[in-house]
Amino acid sequence: MHQLIAAPFLDEGHLVLRPGSEQGLRIPAGHYEELRDLSARNAAVPDWLSSAAEAGWSLSLAGLPLNEAVNVRRPGLLGYGRATWELNLGCNYDCEHCYLGLKLFEGMDWDQRVQMLHVLRDTGVVWLQMTGGEPLVDRLFMESYRYAWDLGMMISLSTNASRLWRPEVLELLRERPAYRITISVYGATAASYDALVRRRGAFDKFHRGITAAAEAGLRMNFNLLATTTNDTEVDGMRTLAEGLGVPYHVFSNMAPTIQGDANPLAVQSIPLIAKRKPFQGCNAGHTFFHVDPHGKASVCKIGREPNIDLLAEGVEGLRRLGGIADGLLTRQGGCTGCTVQGTCGTCMPLVQLYRKAKSPMERYCQYRETGEVIINGTDSDAPASADAGTRHDLATARTVC
Known part of the structure; x- marks a missing residue:
């Protein structure tokens, strides 16, 4: 059972992570490729990683087979993290x-x-x-x-x-x-x-x-x-x-x-x-x-x-999902006549659910309550909704050169 995960992650480069911990290591691409090579050969944990694991998590990996200590993830086929x-x-x-x-x-x-x-x-x-x-x-x-x-x-x-x-x-x-x-x-x-x-x-x-x-x-x-x-x-x-x-x-x-x-x-x-x-x-x-x-x-x-x-x-x-997202998340004209939609606090797909529920506009349009929004007509139609989704956080991301 692995102690660490090594993986590419979006535009943040290559990370070494420990399950259950917010601390992570950001490593150069060369170090990641070295880990992939060592994993393929079932070699031992390299010195630079055992030192970093000891410093970052008080984790002793020296001399252990890499495949027992680290799950070295292959690069993803798409850009999802x-x-x-x-x-x-x-x-x-x-x-x-x-x-x-x-x-x-x-x-x-x-x-x-x-x-x-x-x-x-x-x-x-x-x-x-x-x-x-x-x-x-x-x-x-x-x-x-x-x-x-x-x-x-x-x-x-x-x-x-x-x-x-x-x-x-x-x-x-x-x-x-x-x-x-x-x-x-x-x-x-x-x-x-x-x-x-x-x-x-x-x-x-x-x-x-x-x-x-x-x-x-x-x-x-x-x-x-x-x-x-x-x-x-x-x-x-x-x-x-x-x-x-x-x-x-x-x-x-x-x-x-x-x-x-x-x-x-x-x-x-x-x-x-x-x-x-x-x-x-x-x-x-x-x-x-x-x-x-x-x-x-x-x-x-x-x-x-x-x-x-x-x-x-x-x-x-x-x-195909990126194209679907682009269609769902665009303002598509927004609420007809609204002059402040560029700073609206609600994504258009979520707005559609409020409209379907016949919600009072003040529940989702927070300009309405201050009189800042001007509506000259009815709300335009919009597709089904989306939200901001989950986030990941690394409280500490140290770089290992």
Whole structure:
């Protein structure tokens, strides 16, 4: 089982990464090619890498066979470095704000998952976010996580933590550390938490999960979700995160479901609507993409149409995704008559979902509320939506010359 991953990554050159760590090494192309050659010959870890591993991670690799210590990834066939994968849309919660709408326990069988993960590896994906629904309730979660990790992917896991306390899950995550475990937090007390997720006893399971993860030394991030049900407990959720020393972000802007239903908008806490940064485009469909439970790749988790069937088309099918993204993400005339669309805070595909849900414009057009937007006609049509997708971060990227 590897300790490090060596891989090309987008325009950042060549990286050496350690699963479970934010620290990384940026190495010259020559060093990467040397690692590929040594891997092919099943030679030992070179001195420069063993020294860097000792300095960066207190990791002793001197004299070890390279193939035991390092997963040397081949260059990707396309320019993708990141992906998100919904294992299924099923969940053990029924959150009032959920953007998924119908939460169906459907997905690929094992052989199809293996095929899809090989496509992700071959296209160059290094960072993989595993999500759902709730991924830990997926019947093949353990096998899927282990297989993706063994292929040399840095895995981020998004979960509600309700099953994070289970011994087999903790053992898997200690043995094969995630790059990051992002946990959604729905309240600071059992009353509000259980009410929001509409499951009695959910808070106790969540608290048991985060306590077990903290005791196991797993790296967590919290997403604090605020709706009308729990908006008085934002400070309490912050206190919970800070007490565990866990970084957090507050998320308060609700969106329609991926089918365009307006139900989540009904629980929007109006005082907590956050001002969006101006949308200046994103790399959806160009450097990252999303995969649904059936192996359909799209530009992101909201902009699901058109999509590409990875099981039928493989890596070659993804060559069309950039063109799909360009069609989805352009303003296409924007909102008719709007004079400030160049600094709009919402991508056009997401706007389409708000329109389909017949949302008040102030929920997504934040110029409307200040009177800065001029509308001379009706909103123009736009295609289905996209979001900014997942990110990767290297807290420290040291260069090894």
